[in-house]
Amino acid sequence: MATTKTFKFGPRETPGLIHADTVTEESSRTLEELLEQNHSFHHIFTTTEDHKGVYFHNHIAHHDITIWALGATPATLRSQHERNGLYQRGPMAIQEPLVKDMADDRVFKRCLGREENFLNFCGFFEDYIDTYGYQALFQKYLVGGSEIADDMLCCIYMGYVHGIIHIGMALEFDQPRLLAEGFAQAAVHHDWWYTLYLQSAEALAAKAEEPAVPLSDCVDLCRADEKIRTCSSADYHTQTRPITGEMCLDREPARDGVMVKAKDEIIRIAARYRVDPNDLERATAELQNTAVYLTAGAQRPPYVCAFDFFLLHSVTSSIGHTMFLNEPSLTRAQKARLLEYTGRVYLMSYAGQGCPELRLDWLVSHLPKFPNQGWAEVFDRATYHEDDGHMSKLIRCMAHTQQTSKPYDHLPEFRFKQDMFLIAGIAAIDSGSAQPMEGTKHYDFIRGAGFEEAWKRFPIRSTVSSAA
Structure with a gap:
């Protein structure tokens, strides 16, 4: 079995919620x-904040496992x-007295919030799991309601939800x-x-001054609000260093756009x-469905289908809520709170990308590059795609x-319907560039799908399928 000191995987023991039938013991x-190599020889961040304006993440574990x-x-x-x-980047030294x-x-x-403590936090959380169990870790350092738990609850969403x-x-x-790595990764963000956004929204929600609405309706409300829709711009995604020409994010869409220009409006929604x-069962599936809806639906005719790099993190983080839902050590109230925090972060991310119009009609009219593809063929193509794992995730x-949406396909808040998912998977892998990543530079994804300028580098679609 896996421990805090070793990784242990198997096609029957740890297949994951979604997997191919071709996983082997050798793989x-x-x-x-x-x-183990990644844990021992790489930092969790690939860049320094001083250089890029924010930390870029090491995605190797996510990519390898996926x-x-x-x-x-x-x-x-x-x-x-x-x-x-x-x-x-290489790891930073462990300070054993500090771990204790x-x-x-x-x-x-x-x-x-200090990157030099990543391995220190790893060691601390490993020891805590060994001593008290992972269930106690969740209560003490995530969902228990203490000051430290509430700090960490916000930390797992920092850096575009990589902790979660x-x-x-x-x-x-x-x-x-x-798990220890995940908690440590969250802890070194700042x-x-x-924190301001999530705790302010939670406090206002407790007052229940306005009726609750589904998450997809909140997406509509964001797009309908002019201050929210215009609080960001494509300029956030075209920043470069004047000497080297390398991209940077000195101005961050959520921090400098949403939270400066539309803070009260986004918190209210x-x-x-x-x-x-x-x-919880329906609400978990609703969160996941809305994540796909706002990501796969963010298309812009007449351009080919492309997927927003920031919005897709909504999809890749939402699967974790199936595990939270099934975790017996969490109370139902704690599970609901996690869903609320996650959904609210998705709204902030959507606003930061310009609240793109969601065109499911354009998505489903995508003409696949290859005939007769099912999920097995899409999965296989994803394993060979040369990025850092965002596409395969x-x-x-x-x-x-x-799968989780199927029982609720008839409900209006489940806007992404069963016949759309495979089309979305095909459109995603079809959108992948044949040019491998250069360092942390992607060629696949659009950044800022709500802005016309961001689409200019993508080709015009030349054909549409008969479903259009």
Whole structure:
């Protein structure tokens, strides 16, 4: 079994919620080796904040695990891992006395938001799991309602929800070592505007001054509000360093756009997304369905289908809520609170990308590059796609959402219907560029799908399918 000191995977023991039928024991051993290399030799951030304006994330664990689950061979796993290893930073030293002193809440809080503490936090959370169990970890450092738990609850969403993605994968694949990494990754972020936004929305929601509405209706309300729709711009995604020409994010869409120009408006709408603790099964599926809706629907005729890099994190983080839903150590109220926080972050991200019009008609009229594709063929293509895992994660999580949405397909808040999911998966892998990533630079995804300028580099669609 996996422990906090080892990774352990198997096609029968830890297949994940969505997986191919071609996972092997040999690929499992390769995956374990690669994950250990990543843990030991790479930092969780690939860049320094001073250089890029924000931290860019090490996605190797997400990518390796996802394509393993989708059936990647050992050779493909190694090739993808080694290519993404080229631009990683080395780890920072562990301070063993500090790892022990983190049990003091005052020391723990002083260490939050500091990248040099990533491995220190890993060691601390590993020890905590070994001593008290992962269930106690969740209560003490995430959902228990203490000051530290509330700090960490906001931290898992910082840096575009990468903490919750990591934690969700750890639960899904039963990996305590990965769980400690996920908590540690969350702890070294300091995007404190998430805290202001989430806690303000929660406080307003408690007053219930306006009726609750489905998350998809909140998406509509954001787009209908001119201040929210115009608070960001394509300029946030075209920043470069004047000397090297490298991209940077000194001005961040949510921090400098949404939270400066439309803070009260976005908080008011976010407060209307409220989850009934007695309706968790449907609410979890609704969150996941809306994540796919706002990501896959963000298309702009007459351009070919493309997927927004920031919005897709809504899809790739939503799968973790199936694990939260099924986790017996969490109360129903805690599960509802996690859903509310996640849905509200999706709204902030949607606003930051210009509240793109959601054109499901244009998505489903996509003409596939290849005939007769099912999920198995899409999964296989995703394993070979040369990025850092965003494409394969998006595809696997959309396939999962098709399953969770099925019982509720008749409900109006489930706007992404069953016959759309495979089309979305095909459109996603078809949108992938044949040009591999260069360091952290993607060629696949659009950034700022709500802005006409962002689409100019994409070709015009030359044909449409008969479904149009």
